[in-house]
Amino acid sequence: MSIFSNDTRFYYGHDPLNQKSVWFIQKAEEIFGKNRVFSKSLQKIRHYLETKGEKVSNTRVLQHDGQGDFVYIPKCNFDVEISVDAIKTIEHYDTLCLLSSDADFTYLLRFIRQKGKKVILIKGGHVVHQLREVADRVISAQDIKSHITAIKQKPGVKPGLADRNPESTGRTTKRP
Numbered sequence: 001m002s003i004f005s006n007d008t009r010f011y012y013g014h015d016p017l018n019q020k021s022v023w024f025i026q027k028a029e030e031i032f033g034k035n036r037v038f039s040k041s042l043q044k045i046r047h048y049l050e051t052k053g054e055k056v057s058n059t060r061v062l063q064h065d066g067q068g069d070f071v072y073i074p075k076c077n078f079d080v081e082i083s084v085d086a087i088k089t090i091e092h093y094d095t096l097c098l099l100s101s102d103a104d105f106t107y108l109l110r111f112i113r114q115k116g117k118k119v120i121l122i123k124g125g126h127v128v129h130q131l132r133e134v135a136d137r138v139i140s141a142q143d144i145k146s147h148i149t150a151i152k153q154k155p156g157v158k159p160g161l162a163d164r165n166p167e168s169t170g171r172t173t174k175r176p
Contacts, residue, residue, distance in 0.1 A: 008032055009085050013042045013076020038081060044072040083108045090115055099141070101127045109134040 010032045015021040029037045046063075048070045060071040079102065086096055086108060095118040098105060106128075109119050113134055121127065121135035122144070132138055 008036050009082070009089075010037045011078040011082055012037070012039050013074070013078070014039050015042050015074070038078070040076060040078075042074040042076045045075045046070045047073045079104050086112060090117065094118060095120060097122065099124075101125055101131065103128045103131050106130045106134060 097120045099122040
């Protein structure tokens with residue numbers, strides 16, 4: 001017996017050059033089933049820094065070209081696919097669980113709520129007010145991280161310091 005609905009959909013942008021990212025997709029297929037896992041390659045979008053002193057996450061490598069300093073930000077748009085599937089399968093679920101902080105989903109979540117469905121939003125960072133307002137429950141991914149992951153210390157990395165070479169998940173070492 002599966003703990004997931006037969007209509008579960010799992011969307012994940014992966015880095016085909018990163019073995020752990022590929023492994024993650026394989027594991028997701030084992031858990032959810034191959035027909036319920038949707039994946040496409042991440043795009044790397046250049047984000048140019050506005051000012052000389054703009055703070056940069058220590059997990060991103062600073063690059064430079066003729067236009068200035070920039071970092072690559074991984075991006076994978078599944079907005080349309082998620083929205084269409086959420087509407088097509090609306091009669092087959094009572095709760096939509098979305099792992100995103102993307103404000104583009106506000107209209108979808110409002111529609112889902114109007115149809116009498118519950119919405120759980122799992123956020124990785126800041127969530128705009130409009131998105132938070134339409135969710136029945138907002139959960140910080142950090143609050144549930146210890147329940148859904150195994151954190152392994154990389155050799156040579158001191159506890160409490162950010163990992164300078166993160167995997168595609170952006171994971172950092174566990175702080176004491």
